[in-house]
Amino acid sequence: MSEWEPKIVTILCNWCTYGAADLAGVNRLQYPTNFKVIRVPCTGRISPKMILAAFRSGADGVWISGCHPGDCHYIEGNFYARRRFTMLKALLKHVGIDERRLHFSWISAAEGPKFAATAKEVIASVKQAGPAHQLIKTKAQVI
Amino acid sequence: MTGYTEKIREAAKRLLTEKKVDCFIGFRKGSVPMVNYPVIVSDPAKADELIWDANCAMNLANYVIGRKDKVGILATGCVARNLVTLVQENQIKREQLYIIGLPCSGMIDKSQVIDKYGDVEIVSVIDKGDTFAVEAGDKTDVLKKADFLSRNCKICAHHNPIEYDEIIGDKVADPETYIKPEDVKKSESMSDAERWEFFEKTFSPCIRCYACRNACPMCYCPTCFVDESRPQWVGKSSDETDTLTFHFLRALHLAGRCTDCGACERACPIDIPVRYLTSRLNADAKEIYGFESGLDPKMRPLLDHYKLDDLNDFFK
Numbered sequence: 001m002s003e004w005e006p007k008i009v010t011i012l013c014n015w016c017t018y019g020a021a022d023l024a025g026v027n028r029l030q031y032p033t034n035f036k037v038i039r040v041p042c043t044g045r046i047s048p049k050m051i052l053a054a055f056r057s058g059a060d061g062v063w064i065s066g067c068h069p070g071d072c073h074y075i076e077g078n079f080y081a082r083r084r085f086t087m088l089k090a091l092l093k094h095v096g097i098d099e100r101r102l103h104f105s106w107i108s109a110a111e112g113p114k115f116a117a118t119a120k121e122v123i124a125s126v127k128q129a130g131p132a133h134q135l136i137k138t139k140a141q142v143i
Numbered sequence: 144m145t146g147y148t149e150k151i152r153e154a155a156k157r158l159l160t161e162k163k164v165d166c167f168i169g170f171r172k173g174s175v176p177m178v179n180y181p182v183i184v185s186d187p188a189k190a191d192e193l194i195w196d197a198n199c200a201m202n203l204a205n206y207v208i209g210r211k212d213k214v215g216i217l218a219t220g221c222v223a224r225n226l227v228t229l230v231q232e233n234q235i236k237r238e239q240l241y242i243i244g245l246p247c248s249g250m251i252d253k254s255q256v257i258d259k260y261g262d263v264e265i266v267s268v269i270d271k272g273d274t275f276a277v278e279a280g281d282k283t284d285v286l287k288k289a290d291f292l293s294r295n296c297k298i299c300a301h302h303n304p305i306e307y308d309e310i311i312g313d314k315v316a317d318p319e320t321y322i323k324p325e326d327v328k329k330s331e332s333m334s335d336a337e338r339w340e341f342f343e344k345t346f347s348p349c350i351r352c353y354a355c356r357n358a359c360p361m362c363y364c365p366t367c368f369v370d371e372s373r374p375q376w377v378g379k380s381s382d383e384t385d386t387l388t389f390h391f392l393r394a395l396h397l398a399g400r401c402t403d404c405g406a407c408e409r410a411c412p413i414d415i416p417v418r419y420l421t422s423r424l425n426a427d428a429k430e431i432y433g434f435e436s437g438l439d440p441k442m443r444p445l446l447d448h449y450k451l452d453d454l455n456d457f458f459k
């Protein structure tokens with residue numbers, strides 16, 4: 001059997017990190033392809049429900065990335081997001097979900113290399129945590 | 144806290160006759176011991192039905208949401224904080240409220256009393272200040288209130304209402320430092336696996352009656368996330384993952400809004416310590432942002448404002 005590879009849900013802000021992912025591609029930077037990208041207008045658009053939905057659907061890890069604080073296209077979206085994620089992270093830790101499964105970063109559209117490096121870091125960290133087994137909604141079984 | 148009843152009746156009668164308020168929200172005696180009913184009085188003649196004792200544990204702030212008239216309401220420390228949060232969140236205007244503040248020394252945890260007596264039927268429970276008399280079977284015991292306080296009242300940091308129009312009774316001393324709940328403190332030294340096991344064990348017996356949600360004055364969304372179907376965030380069945388998700392998100396929605404009034408825990412028919420999750424968030428809001436909900440009507444709720452130098456450690 002081949003080695004287990006993690007599935008990671010990545011939510012990127014349209015204006016910064018999505019641009020950084022594009023730039024990394026244009027620069028032909030190599031990084032593993034364990035993640036599926038979801039593009040949103042702003043990290044402030046991301047509800048903790050969405051992150052939980054990813055875990056419930058069996059994601060081994062979630063990675064959220066957006067503009068640096070102060071650089072938000074909508075001026076202050078990521079400041080609100082930062083507080084929300086702080087609370088979410090605290091509660092996930094409190095219920096015993098491995099901290100290595102949830103990652104956050106600020107990557108601007110000019111930081112292609114940082115995107116590739118962070119992607120490697122996130123994937124390595126989720127690999128260490130192993131396959132997810134908590135909070136996964138199993139489908140009804142026909143017997 | 145004894146002796147409040149007369150003053151409350153007098154105040155309610157006065158406010159209603161002078162037409163300062165259109166209705167008055169308080170408690171009346173329930174038909175079983177240790178359960179008082181919330182009541183909305185609009186006729187001054189009926190103000191004599193109002194009572195107050197250590198069993199008035201439901202959160203009255205629930206009943207002001209969306210009201211259009213002027214409301215008189217009784218508020219202990221936690222209820223006053225809930226009212227302030229509701230004002231901050233534009234659920235009611237401060238001018239619509241006439242708050243009668245009641246310094247509170249804590250409510251009796253009825254499940255502890257019922258547990259003590261087991262199968263013996265409790266006939267009546269009378270509040271006598273520091274003690275309370277329980278008539279059960281054919282004898283009467285006098286019990287110390289301190290031994291039977293609700294878990295949230297034991298660690299209460301704001302016994303006295305912070306926002307009020309008039310106050311009844313003498314102020315109660317608050318603890319000097321913030322007290323962290325025992326189970327939250329214990330969880331900090333546990334491993335991830337142990338915490339998960341505890342979370343699963345504690346919350347999986349839940350039958351999803353949503354009593355905790357309905358008892359909470361901060362849960363007023365017209366459509367709760369559990370009822371949404373497109374997308375469906377939480378399944379409707381009694382699947383364990385759905386139950387855990389419900390509790391997780393319910394707590395998260397109360398981040399920076401919960402005042403630890405304990406209404407959720409009291410409403411639970413199977414005594415799940417549902418405050419386990421909200422207490423963690425309250426502790427974090429205090430530790431990370433120095434924030435406690437409902438202390439200042441001019442302040443925005445925790446997640447509705449930000450500072451440039453907020454905690455940023457965990458961002459790469």
